[in-house]
Amino acid sequence: MTMNEDTLFLIYELIDVIISGLTNGSVYALMAVGLTLVYGVTKAFNFAYGSFFNLGGYFAWIMINFVGLVGGYFSVFLAVVPLMFAVGYALEKTMVAPLRKRDEWEMKVMMLTLGLALFMDNLYAVVFGGRVKSLPAILEGTLETGNLVFSYQDIMIFFLSISGILLFGWILNNTRTGMAVQAVAQNPEGARIVGIPKNRIFAATFAISTAMVGFGGILLSQKYFISPMSGGAIMIKSWVITAFGGMGSIRGGLYAAFIIGMLEAFVGWTFGMSYGMIALFVLLLTTLAVRPQGLMGKG
Template sequence: MLMEYVDVFISGLTNGSVYALMAVGLTLVYGVSKAFNFAYGSFYSLGGYLAWVLLAGIGIWGGYISVFIVALPLLMAFGYVTEKLIVAPLRSRSDWEIKVMMITLGLALFMDNFYQVAFGSRMKSLPPIVDGVWDLGDIVISYQDIVILVLSVSGILAFRWILNNTRIGMAVRAVAQNPEGARIVGIPKDRVFAATFAISTVMVGAGGVLLAQKYFVSPTGGWDILVKSWVITAFGGMGSIQGGLYAAFILGMLEAFVGYWFGMTWVLFALFAVLLATLAVRPQGLMGKWG
């Protein structure tokens, strides 16, 4: 029994770390632009399909190391171009946040149908990053979970370093805290919006690569990730990166134990129940602030 609970705990910790990586990206975009990206889940699927094409289709040399080297710049370029072509033209219009929600919803439907046409409706599977397990007697931990946890946490730490120690990171923080003040001091808001969109695409796409080996890649699989990322963002506090990190690990653990005790069909019910209970007590979320 103890070994089973340890396995569930490790699964929750691993999934929570990847959810944190992805939810922070969604929180970043909302914190800077106050617009919600409905295509976020489709960007997750894009990361998974890129990994599948590189590994199963091309058979790229170097395994997952080469996958990350190739896929991450492609994801960043895709996010940047998408923001410039689709989101940026709407920014000068009234109620542009609502229009962004609508157009990214359309983009998500387009991308999902493209995946189905290009790759078929059958789910794709990927090999693990590493094989083998760490045998600790009664406790057995797969090396795959350890690597996913390390890579996810490394990605989060790298993101925090960029925010705190680079010019673009400080510009992002300034625009998120005071958009008008950032404009007055000469910070190019359009570049910041494009950069945050590109960074968030990399983060959710990287999550797609990491989870593709544990779960299947499917044309509509991104909607589940979109829902979970939204729940984490709202639970942690809209626009609060620190709150999103806490919420991701909490809900990752909740998902693992609810799935173990009651079955996976009860996971989303439990997530929304916890979200609604939290918002009833703290409408601004765990770490959010009143606007």
């Protein structure tokens, strides 16, 4: 190969890495926004978040394999996302709400969700077995532009993730529930005084975040695999993104998700995928040492 061909090959590889980073980053952003929302409103961290990511993937797998793709992936989203919303709402009402009547309930909720994550992951192993499951691509084929080749699957995952984030932003800024969520996050006592039903907002927050991570589970499980324990890695990434962006900062979580998606892609390309998690923790520890409140958290 000539020097020019070597350079072109490197450029094409870099573009592939960037696309991979943007695709993963968009899904991470979708999930991080939901986790940040829960923390911002309740000041409690949902450790079962990764397990709900898996649940969305498993629900989609069940529907595809036992119901079929009538109507394509649209029917999967139409069935699974509202189902995940209902699961999140039921979780908050039956398990989280009773704890809010106790002292230091935020810590108790974190312990509850940690135990729930262990239960759910082991339940997946019993019900679905230890072997990995896979979802078909949302759209087959590639888009070729000159010597560049783009996967339709990556394009659709990116588009749907961004659409989900924009829809979430619209709900947050243009609906009564969304504005009430913001009010509770900014000033819980003030929200209570003006008559905002805090209990209902807490339930809505858990439901929305669970629907978002379930949606992310459907999208990302097409690129990778679903296994009983794969939610653990997603939980760690979501936590790193939330802490790196600034606890409770949705904008910080969005920035952090894309930064970490790109970092993960470049580290995987340079050193191998096994080093990706190490790089995330190095980034997090460095950030916390220099700016403990994260990128956009309040000091």
